[in-house]
Amino acid sequence: MSKVVIFGVKDFAELAHYYLTTDTDHEVVAFCVDRQYLPESGQFHGLPVHAFEDIEQTFPPAEYQFFAPMSPSNINLARAKVYDAIKAKGYTCISYVSSRATVCHNVIGENCFILEDNTLQPFTTIGNNVVMWSGNHIGHHGSIADHVFFTSHVVLSGHCTVEPYCFFGVNATIRDGLTLAEGSFIAMAAAVMKKTEAWGVYRGNPATKAEISSKDLKY
Template sequence: MNKVVIFGLKDFAELAHYYLTNDSDYDVVAFTVHQEFLPEEKTFKGVPIVAFETVEELYPVSAFLFFVPMDPKKMNTLREAVYLEVKHKGYQFISYISSKATVLTDSIGENCFILEDNTIQPFVTIGNCVVMWSGNHIGHHSVIKDYVNFTSHVVLSGHCKIERYSFFGVNATIRDSITIAEGTFVGMSATIIKDTEAWGVYIGNPAKRLENKHSKDVEL
């Protein structure tokens, strides 16, 4: 079973179609969005666009797989909501891992989107719905939980623990043995040298938490 339905019509969905078409054995057969967002044009990248509410009528659970490569808005909670909707329908998910990534662990969950030039060292554990854009370094024995987003060129040192919904900006650096609390927003080029607090926004070198700022309020 290698036929895949992609949720979404924006950049992440278009990129997922490109990567799956050019660097995998998967066959993208359709895109889907909620009925209220269906465009007048009912095809995208040469394949049909269908309403998510009835997608299983055309693409039954028994014969098709799903991919939800959504952007990190609202600290990945929108991605989580759609992922759970798809899961409730009973679909199985794929993960895309670039053939140009160096991956030295087998412990990667479902619905992950891992692009080229990522280096993932041994004994790393990655949860579900994790996005890693290009060029990140993920240090040995680190644990990355569900719904986490890495942009590009993030350095995560060894033995780190990343809680759910966290976000890492370009060129962020995290010292070894750090715990990144749930919902932490790590800004571009920030350097984390101590554990963070949940739903905080951290910027600077060394990074400090912005007072009276909740990570869900950050525009992504």
């Protein structure tokens, strides 16, 4: 069991608190946000909210761990920035893997948030700071890099390589053996049949590249 500080005070933080409290032995001891976003009450779910800038003074890295399950805004770059800031302070981050997910001795990195009904087939590795919302199928012999976000009911077939910062919309389907280049944005219900280009946006069935960079998306 670890004593855990959760980054954030919005929906993802609230969900993290629920899952850690009901489905793990971890003890959530506090929340934190950047100082400018501190709530007037100073509390969230009955726990104190501290400023991230000096969090280590109250919760030293040798005694506490972190969890930062943030939304994928700005093609996951904001999530990566927070994760890197936490690591720079010397913290270890926990990962949450639902007791109702199917895993097959997969290597899973830090600060991953893997919810119920995900299936991870054997010999696929998961990097750091990866979010998998509920109900995804992750095929065998694949590699998923850092800062990737799966929404729900994505099918990633076997032998796929997913590079950092990729985003997968609901019901997206990826054929086997493909490489999804850095920052690829796979839209809802897209069926990807060919490898993607870095920071490309892919829509449709079969998916085609849109004339926009994923870095320009606002969501």
